[in-house]
Amino acid sequence: MASSASRFGHARWSEVAVLAGPALLLFTGFVLLPFVMAVVFSFTNVKLLQTDRIEWTGLDNYTRMFALKAVEAPPAASMAGQPLPASRQWRALKRAAPADFEGYQYLSDLSLGGRHYLVGARDPQFLRSIANTFLFALLVVPLQTALAFAMALWVNQAFRGRVLLRTVFFSPVVTSMVVVAAIWGLILHTEAGLANQVLREIFGADAPQPDWLGDPHLAMLSIAIMSAWQGAGFQMLIFLSGLQGISIEQYEAADVMGASRWQKFIYITLPGLKRTLVFVGLSTTIMAFGLFTQVDVLTGGGPMDATSTLIFHSMRVGFREQDIAYGSAMTLFFFLFVLLLSLGQKRLMERLGR
CATH class of the missing domain: 1.20.5 (Single alpha-helices involved in coiled-coils or other helix-helix interfaces)
Structure with a gap:
C-alpha cells in the first residue's frame, strides 16, 4: 500500500x-x-530605485488610469483673429483654479447637447495608448489574416517550388522583430528609403514623399503593414493545416456536380475553415494587443503619442520613469483584459464546435 x-x-x-x-x-x-x-x-507607490520608501496606496494607481474631468469650455477667446486651441483654453482654466485641476492634463474636447466641453485626465497618455492599441488591432488583424489566408491558398496548390515558397513566406516569422523593424525603418525613411524612391521612379520627381513614421496619420498604418508582413507566415501554416484537413472527396463531388471554383470556395473551403478562421482571428488579436518592439524601435511612441500602446506606455512608465507601481497596475490591467478575451475565444470555439 x-x-x-x-x-x-x-x-x-x-x-x-x-x-x-x-x-x-x-x-x-x-x-x-x-x-x-x-x-x-500595483497597490503601492514603489519606485525602481527608491524601494526604502514604500507606502500602501490602495486603488490609487487604478483610479489614476481612468480618472477623467470634464468642464464646460469658456467663451471662445481668440488670438490674432483665430479661436484659441482647446489645449490653451484648458491651461488657462488650470492657471485660474490650480486646485480644481491638480493632477489633470488636457485630453480632448467634445460637444454635447449644444455645449462644448474640455476633457482632462490624470494620465492622458494611457487613454491614448489604449485607443492606439485598439486601432492597431483593427488595422493589423484583417490585414494579416487576409494575407495569411491568401498565401495558404497559394501554397496549397500542387506546383513545383511550393515547398520553397512556404519557406520564403515563413522566414520573416523566425527573424528577430528588432532586425525586421530596423530594416523596415530604412525602407520607410523619408528621404533615402526604398518606399519613397519607388514612388519617385513611378510618378517622377514630383511624386509625394510621405513621412511614413513621422506623420501621426501614417505611423500606425506603417507599423501595421510591417507587422502583418512579419507575422503572416505563422497564420499561413495554421490555415494550411486547416485546408489540408478538408476532405478531398468534397471537392471531387463538387466537380462532378459542375461547381465553379468560386462556388467550391464559398460552400466547401470557408465552412471547412470556420473554426480555423475564428482561432486565427482571435489569436492574432491577442498578439496585436501586445505591440511593443515595433514601436520601441521605429517611433518611440511618437509622433505626438500616435503610436504609443498599452504595453509600450507601461514599460516607459515602469522602467524609464521608474514608476514600478503604476507600470505594474497597467500590466495587470492588460493581463485581465487578455484573460477575458481568451475566455471569450474559448466560449466561441465551444459554441462553434457544437
Whole structure:
C-alpha cells in the first residue's frame, strides 16, 4: 500500500521531482513570483530605485488610469483673429483654479447637447495608448489574416517550388522583430528609403514623399503593414493545416456536380475553415494587443503619442520613469483584459464546435 501511495502514475514522486523540478523552479522564479510582485506593487507607490520608501496606496494607481474631468469650455477667446486651441483654453482654466485641476492634463474636447466641453485626465497618455492599441488591432488583424489566408491558398496548390515558397513566406516569422523593424525603418525613411524612391521612379520627381513614421496619420498604418508582413507566415501554416484537413472527396463531388471554383470556395473551403478562421482571428488579436518592439524601435511612441500602446506606455512608465507601481497596475490591467478575451475565444470555439 505504501509503495503504491508513493507512486505518481507509473513514476515515483522522486522521479517526478527530478524531472519536473527544474521547470517548476524556473516557472516560479521567472513567471509566478514576478506576477505576484506586480500585483502587490500595483497597490503601492514603489519606485525602481527608491524601494526604502514604500507606502500602501490602495486603488490609487487604478483610479489614476481612468480618472477623467470634464468642464464646460469658456467663451471662445481668440488670438490674432483665430479661436484659441482647446489645449490653451484648458491651461488657462488650470492657471485660474490650480486646485480644481491638480493632477489633470488636457485630453480632448467634445460637444454635447449644444455645449462644448474640455476633457482632462490624470494620465492622458494611457487613454491614448489604449485607443492606439485598439486601432492597431483593427488595422493589423484583417490585414494579416487576409494575407495569411491568401498565401495558404497559394501554397496549397500542387506546383513545383511550393515547398520553397512556404519557406520564403515563413522566414520573416523566425527573424528577430528588432532586425525586421530596423530594416523596415530604412525602407520607410523619408528621404533615402526604398518606399519613397519607388514612388519617385513611378510618378517622377514630383511624386509625394510621405513621412511614413513621422506623420501621426501614417505611423500606425506603417507599423501595421510591417507587422502583418512579419507575422503572416505563422497564420499561413495554421490555415494550411486547416485546408489540408478538408476532405478531398468534397471537392471531387463538387466537380462532378459542375461547381465553379468560386462556388467550391464559398460552400466547401470557408465552412471547412470556420473554426480555423475564428482561432486565427482571435489569436492574432491577442498578439496585436501586445505591440511593443515595433514601436520601441521605429517611433518611440511618437509622433505626438500616435503610436504609443498599452504595453509600450507601461514599460516607459515602469522602467524609464521608474514608476514600478503604476507600470505594474497597467500590466495587470492588460493581463485581465487578455484573460477575458481568451475566455471569450474559448466560449466561441465551444459554441462553434457544437
